[in-house]
Structures are given as C-alpha cells and as structure tokens.
Amino acid sequence: MDSVLKFLLTDPVIGLVKGLLVIGVVLQIVPLLIYLERKLSAYMQGRLGPNRVNLVIPYAVPGVGGLRLIPGSLQPLADAVKLAFKEEIIPKDADKLLWYLGPFLAFFPVATALAFIPFGTPHWDAFGSGILVDLRVCTVDISVLLLFAISSLGVYGIAAGGWGSGSKYPLMAAVRASAQMISYEVSMGLAVLAAIATVGSVDLQQFVMHQATQQFADLGLFSVPNWLVFSQPLAALIFLIAMFAENNRLPFDMPECEPELVGGFHTEYSGLKFALFFLGEYAAMILMCGLFTTIFLGGWSGPGVDPYATDGINALLSHVWFMAKVMFLLVFQIWIRWTLPRFRYDQLMNLGWKVLVPLALGNLVLTAVAGYFLNPIGVGQ
Amino acid sequence: MSAHTSDHDDAPAFEGDHPPMTASEKSYIPSIVKGIGITLQRFFKPNFTVQYPEQAPYDYASQDRAIGEVNPRHRGEHILVKDEQGREKCVACLLCMAACPALCIHIEPEPAPWDDRERRPKVFEIDMLRCIYCGYCEEACPCDAIRLTPKLYTPTTSRTERVYDKERLLENNPEAQVPQRPRK
DSSP states (O other), X not given: OHHHHHHHOOHHHHHHHHHHHHHHHHXXXXXXXXXXXXXXHHHHTTOOOSOSSOOEEEEXXXXXXXXXXXTTTTHHHHHHHHHHTSOOOOOTXXXXXXXXXXXXXXXXXXXXXXXXXXXXXXXXXXXXSSOEEOSSSOOOTTHHHHHHHHHTTHHHHHHXXXXXXXXXXXXXXXXXXXXXXXXXXXXXXXXXXXXXXXXXXXXXXXHHHHHHHSEEEEOSSSEEEOOHHHHSHHHHHHXXXXXXXXXXXXXXXXXXXXXXXXXXXXXXXXXXXXXXXXXXXXXXXXXXXXXXXXXXXXXTOOTTOOTTOOXXXXXXXXXXXXXXXXXXXXXXXXXXXXXXXXXXXXXXXXXXXXXXXXHHHHHHXXXXXXXXXXXXXXXXX | XXXXXXXXSSXXXXXXXXXXXXXXXXXXXXXXXXXXHHHHHHHXXXXXXXOTTTSOOOOTTXXXXXXXXXXXXXXXXXXXXXXXXXXXXXXXOOHHHHHOTTOOEEEEEXXXXXXXXXXXXXXXXXXXXXXXXOXXXXXXXXXXXXXXXXXXXXXXXXXXXXXEOHHHHHHOOTXXXXXXXXXX
16 A cells, blocks of 8 residues: 555656646636625625525425525536537637637636645645645745746736737727736736745745744734734735736726626637636636735644644645635625726726835835844845 | 816815815725625625515515515406306496507497396407506496406416406406415
8 A cells, every 4th residue: 555655646646636636626616706706796785696596405305395405506507508508609800819819828827827826734744655745736946936927928818819809899908908917917016026025935835834933923812923914014905906906806807897898808709718718717816816815814824734744634724724715815806896896997007007016116115124124134034 | 088077176176075085085995994894784684686486576665565465456457356146247338448548458248148237248358468557447337347456467478368358357366466386
C-alpha cells in the first residue's frame, strides 16, 4: 500500500489531481453562485426567485408524495440544458476567428490564474506517506506576479468577443470593458504592491504564512490575527473596489449595462458560447474573491489551523476556512450588486484615475516610509 | 453631453436646492453602508409574490383580507340563476342585451313550454372577451336572472371557448374560483 502511494504521489500526478480538483470545484460553485445570485436578489426585492425546478425525492413522504428539497435549486441545470440546445446564430459580419476565440479567451486565463491561489496549508503529509503536498496547483515563488500577468489576459476575451461580433453595441461594450479593466488594474496592482511591501514576498503562500503566524493585536479574550485587512485597510478597500470593476459587476458593470448596450459584449452570442462567457465571468468572481481572501483576509488560516502542522485534519480545516471566507465574499459581491446603482462611464473613470490611483500611490509611499522606520533592515519577516 | 444633463455647478443656487456635499457624502461610503443595510433588512422581510395558479391573486381593494382571497363584491363571470324547479329564471326580455355597453350578450328567444311565462331564451351567449364586467346587465334584469359572481379567471386555450353558452352560464360555479393545484 505504502509503495503504491509512493508510486502514485509523483509530482505530475499530484499536480494533475490538484488541477482537476480546483477546476472541478470552481465549475461546481458557478451554478451554485448563479442560484444564489437569483435567490438573494429576489429576496432583497421582495420576490421569491426561481422556485419551480426543484430537487425532488420521489415518494419520500408516505401519503403526500415527493419531498421538495430546495425550491428552484435545479434552475441552473435547467438553464444550462436550455443553453446547450439553443440555436447558435453567427452574425453575417462576424470575424470568425475572434468570434470563436472570444469565449475561450474569457475563460482560459481565469481558469489558469486559479492555479496560483493557495487553498490549504503548504505542507500536507499526503495520506501519511511522508510526501508533503503544497495545497495549491502551481508552486512558484512569484505567484502574485504570475497571477496578475495571466488574469489580465481576460480582457482579451471580452475585446475579441466584442470586436468579432461585427456589431456596434458589442464593440462599444468591448472598448469600454478594455478601458475599465486596464484602468482598475492599475489601482489594484498598486494596492497589492503595498501588501507585497508589508509582507516582503510575492508568494501567495508567504502572504498567508505572514498573516497566520503573526498577531495584529491582543484583546485579552482573543488575539486579532495579523490579517492585512487590519494592517493595510486602505489597500484592502481599494482592492475591493477594483475587484468589482475587474469582475464587471455592478456598480461597475459597464461592459454589459443592459439599458445602454443591449447585452454588452455578448449581445450576439447564444448557446454554449454565451454560457462560456457566463462561466468565465463567475469564475473570475471566484478568482478575485479567492485572491482577496488570500491577500487580505488571512487565506486558509483561521482558528484551529496550525500553519506548520502536516496532518490531514488540519489541511481539511484550513480548506474549510478558505472556502468560508471566499463564500462570504461572493455573497458580499452579490449583495452589493443588488444594492447599488450603476456608475456613469465618466464617473467610473474619474473614480479610477483621480481617486483610487492617487490613494493607492499614497498608501504605497506611506507603507514604504513606515516600513523603513519600523523595520530598517528589510520589510517583512 | 446633451443639453438636459446640464451641470448643477454653474447654475445659480436657489432656495430649496441641495446643500453642497460634505466630504463623507462625496466618498459615498456612509450611503453605501446604509444601502447594504436596507437590502439586508429587506432580505428578512416577507415577500409579496403570489403564486398564481396555486394562490388566487391578492385583491388590493380589501387590505384587511388575507393574500389569496378575492373580494366577494368583485364583479367577475356571469351566472344565469335557476328558480326552485331548476329552470332558468330568464324570460328572454332582452333588457340586458339592450343595456350592455359592450354588446357582448346574444339572446334568441323561443316560446316557453311553461304556463308562468311566455318566453325563454333558446340561445343565451355572452362573449367574455368583449364583456367589460360593468354589471349593467345585472341591474337591467327585472327577474334577477343574471348575476355577476366574484369568479375571476377561468383560463381557456382558444377564443371560441370564451363565448359562454346557456348551459355553461347556468352551471357556472362561483365556488370554483381558480383551478386549484395542491402544492406542498
């Protein structure tokens, strides 16, 4: 048994399993997220939301019949089936290559960038075999840089889809989306730079270790962990705002503002290509929430998690903490979407360039100065 | 920028105009916090949705009534009233036909086989698609033979089904308000 494990737990196998696991989990969260989005928005507006396509256990209650579990819980499945059987219409003027590439370019960078998010402790002794497994798909020392490099490619998907449609509204939406995503990437990058200066590393696993091993304040009853949301509150706020803009969600959903641009960059898409755009959008939400969790909310650390322990229970608990934080942020994103109205395009650019970038720059300078005086040898431990 | 979206900055301040925004108002953060508080409160309040085929629509005219009950004075579909012997009360005087502003009632009289009246309707049709549910036929009737019931909706799949004949009007049951489908 032990030798079988040793044989199986080679690097390629571990990497493959982790990759499939992450993609699988994200693809499973997306329908849940769509259901949550529709249900939460309905309840916030005094409606019921989807409640007809139920998960039914037939003949569960004797005399009455089937047991309806969660009202409307199979709605995403019904939507997916509907999309799969929809006729695909390609516009006459479409640029075929870009048209076909668009949805893939929208989903592929997000799926790739997910590889750098640590979803558990860095050294889990896999099934007691003595092989330490780092609970993230891709173990590199520059994961922050790589993640940003790859995830910013996502804008090409939107641009290609909008341009390739050969239609006016998608084109305008694509131009808007490109401008918006590039603008907010600047402030997001500057906010993360301040966080990097605090931690002294560009490795996301080091970010979590930094937050898990130190303590921000001791309140007697419990100690506040050194999450960067406490030591870098301004950077966290800027990142949070830029995160909404990067995900193209209200109040910054310029690329698909329905009242102005019909359906935005995916107006002309139908069927499974539209579904892939949708999937990419929600996967990007999960990615950004995972990133915010990792950088500012302590990642997988939490009460009961020992960052140096190697046992399976500890690894599982760390993963549960990570998912709980991500789910909270996802619900928060949905919550904000159904609360705030949309920004006008010039207001959006004003906020991005005239408010967030100077704030983020000031924050970075402040961090550098404070780091020099508090820790002259070198920031980070 | 079009003309109707003029800036308020260069417009002269008049009485009742909004005071200039403070720094905290300009940052939007207090109002965003307030906003998400409102949606959170709303989340836990009951919703207004009426599940139509299972629940009858809410009657806004009677706020004291529970959701799903229709006002008993609601003017809905017609019924032809029967007398003690089970015959229709209608004597085919055509007064309702004359009173109808929508011209939706069509009556063809025939001699009645009974001693107490001279005529009875051979054909009595109401086009429910034309009817405006004004209740004038009810008022015009000298014999209390036609009434409007609170019956709201009876969905049909064709237009011809919406023309109710005499048998259907005689058998129209106001108790069967909505096609009830049990929902557990």
